[in-house]
Each structure stands twice: as structure tokens, then as C-alpha cells.
Amino acid sequence: MRAAPRARTAPGRLVGEWDGPVAVFRGIPFAAPPVGDLRWRPPRPAASWDGELRADTFGPAPLQPQPPTDSVMYHTNFADRRALVMSEDCLYLNVWTPDPAPPAALPVMVWVHGGGNRYGHGSQEIHDGRAMAGRGLVVVTLNHRLGALGFLAHPELAAEDDLGASGNYGLLDIVAALTWVRENAAAFGGDPDRVTLAGNSAGAAHICHLMAARAARPYFRAAIGQSASGVGRVEGPLPSQAEAHRTGLAYADGFGGPDIGALRRVSGVELIVRGHFGPVVDGRVLTEPTDDVFTEGRQHAVPLLVGTNRDEGTVYARPGEDPAAVGAARFAGPVWHWARTHRATAPTWMYRFDRRPPLPPGLPDLGVHHTAELPYVLDNLDRRPTWRWQDTDRHLAALMADTWARFVTSADPGGTGLPPWPRFTGPDTTPALVFGDTVRQDVLRRPARP
Secondary structure: OOOOOEEEOOOOEEEOEEEOOEEEEEEEEOOOOOOHHHOOOOOOOOOOOOOEEEOEOOOOEOOOOOOOOOOHHHHHHHOOOOOOOEOOOOOEEEEEEOOOOHHHOEEEEEEEOOOOOOOOOOOOHHHOOHHHHOOOOEEEEEOOOOHHHHHOOOHHHHHOOOOOOOOOHHHHHHHHHHHHHHHHHHHHOEEEEEEEEEEEOHHHHHHHHHHHOHHHHHHOOEEEEEOOOOOOOOOOOOOOHHHHHHHHHHHHHOOOOOOHHHHHOOOHHHHHOOOOOOOOOOOOOOOOOHHHHHHOOOOOOOOEEEEEEOOHHHHOOOOOOOHHHHHHHHHHHHHHHHHHHHOOOOOEEEEEEOOOOOOOOOOOOOOOOOOOOHHHHOOOHHHOOOOOOOHHHHHHHHHHHHHHHHHHHHOOOOOOOOOOOOOOOOOOEEEEEEEOOOEEEEEEEOOOOO
16 A cells, blocks of 8 residues: 655644645645734744644635625636635645655646635635646645735734734735745755746736735746736726725724724624725835836746636626726736736746636526636646536646646746747737637737726
8 A cells, every 4th residue: 555645844744645646735834823913914934743744634715705606706716526614724735746755856836826815715626736746746725814814904003013014914925835835845846946936816916916026036936827917907006005004994994993903803704704905015025016116127037927818807797898898907908018017027928718618507608707717727627527528628728737837847838749839029919829729829919908
């Protein structure tokens, strides 16, 4: 019988499981539980342990509401076979590796989930890392704090902080996970100097912001951003601390007053169902607007792969609203801006995803909707076993995952056996790769924005 895989990390020893040829370590604490007095504070290091910790069960997801169960977004992202367990104690990550031996020196992909800073977690089945690890990568997925628990800014929080910073606790969680990967990747056969930060939707926007954050630069050497951006946003540049504090005070008033001590005693479940929060210029991880950093070419000069789906706006368009305009304003336009402002700094590639997934009967036809690419890029079609996948879908998923894996391995998405992919040129048109019923090069035009 094959012995269980083991890893010796800085906090202690772990025992994982084999999932076919891939070792998986689930529910690894990468930071202390952000509860009690640690609510709305930067993450602290996880406690060490004696003996061996069994890493065979995913940790709890962050506290969060759920989208309607009859929605396309729910069925694409959240319709898992496992019951969803949530807790404010949520700072856990997962590792998949084909070779858990320290000398392996494999490239590492750290995946950041999407969900609009309200939903999602690193243990969603759609983010499973087995197929990508089978391509010779160490894959890490992670949780971070969401909603008000992850992004509330407040003057009392700034007053108790040594840098006068508040907000962005969710971003700081990602940096803490990256720090953990830097310190422990070798224990799973990974090379800490070959880390690619990848993600979709809000996760992609977080990656964009972290490219502007000096504190995060030592921790990744390439980036992948799918369907969202932290620059060129329709909402404008990130809120300043003063603006974020006003929002935070108004939010606190909804619970009876501005006192942060009292707010720390409110149930986390109550806190996350109110308000909509996201990154701000906090003064710690983001010391200036991300747009300013990219406009001046001062971001992390790493190879970048970005793209969008053909019908991004269909999920979000209100009655009477043009989905194409919504998609251009919220997704395609900002992603184009991200690529355009980065192309002179480091090699940049752009794609468009054009394959309409075979949604289950009874769901509305939203075309190539936001997040439709997710089952394909990580080769996880089997995580939606009731969808009527065709051979075209399977071939496309294998090709996209091979391409993403090549980028993680070499910081270039091209190579033997893969379609040639020219770099982004811009500003008004650019060569790109289109992943659809066929895979082809095409010239994409800058999206028209209202």
C-alpha cells in the first residue's frame, strides 16, 4: 500500500492524501484565525504544532452569502457536491503536487478565486488543482476574508494600526499566503522563485493591485488575470483612506454607532450580509492608487497573461440595458487597459474565450458568460458531471490547461505543440488568441466603452 504523502513545513509536519498520481494537502493554516481582537487586523503567523497534522479535509470557507441557487453563476461556480462549511476562522490553503519531494523544484501556481469580494473560497470544486498539478505544477488555492470582514476601513482601525492603515485585510491575507508559499513551497517539491499568481474576476483584480504593491513583489514572477482588472475600472480609481473611512462610518452606523469595539462583538454573519466592500488605498499594502502606478509604469515588471469572455455583461445587465456595453465597461475595457499600461513594462499576452458552455437545462442562455472559462482553464470539466460536455469542450480544456501550465512553467504561453501566441501590441488593435470552437489567432479591437 502506498504511504501517505508527507511534507515538513516551517510550522510543523503535514500528512496529506494521494488523489491518483497527485498528492493533495487540504486545510493548511497559513495565518492565525482572524477572530475576536484579530478581526480587522493584518494576518498574524499561524501557530506551530507538534507531531503530524492531518491535512485531509478542507478548511472552512470565509463567511459569505450565496448567490441564488437557480442562477448561472451558482451553477458554474458554487454547485459543489460537498456541503459548504463557513467560519470567520477561514485562513487556510490547499496544495496539490505531483512530487512532494523537496528537490523537485517545480513551478508553482497560486490561484486566487473570484466572487466580487463577497463570495467564493479556495476549496470550490471548480478550482480543484489536481489536473494542473498533473501537468508538472505545484498548485496552491487559498481563502481570504470577504465583505466587511475583509475590506472595512474605519478611522478607529487606522488609529490602532502602527502605519495608520485600515482596510484591505483580504488583500493582506493573500500576501500572507504568498509569504507562506515563499517559505514552504520547497516542502512540496515547489520552487519558491518560480511562482505565478493567477485568478479570475475579483481575484484577477486583486492580482492587478498586488502588481502595484511593493510588499508583494518578492513573492511572484508572473501573473494571469481572467476577466477583471484593478485599473481602468468603470468605478474610477480606488477610494482614498478618507473616502473609505466615510463609507466605514456609515456602515458602522447601521449597527448602532461608530465604536469599533462594539462592532467587533457583532456576529460575523450579520456583518457580511450588509454592504459591498473592496480594495482601497489603505496605506499599508496599497500606498497609492493602482491606476497611478500602472500609468507611470512603476508596477511589478512580470510577464502577464490576461483576457476576457465574449459575453461578460450578460450576467449583470439590468432589464433594458445592453449586455455588450456592460461587458465592455466592467470587464473587457479594464482588462484591455491593464494590458495596454503593462505592455511596455514586461511581455503581455491577451486572449478571448469564445466557447459557449453546455449549461444544464432550465438555465437562461447567457452566451459565453462571466466565469464560463473556469471549467476549461484548470481542466475541471469533470467537476460539473451533469453538464453535457462534448469532445470539443474536452479538447479545448486540455489545450487551455496545457497553455496556462506552459506560462506558469516558462512565463511564456507558447511552445512546442501549442498554438503560437503573439504578444499584446495595442493601443487600438492587438493580436490575440481566441479559444472557442476552434483556437485561432485574431486581431482584437479595443472595447468601446460608454
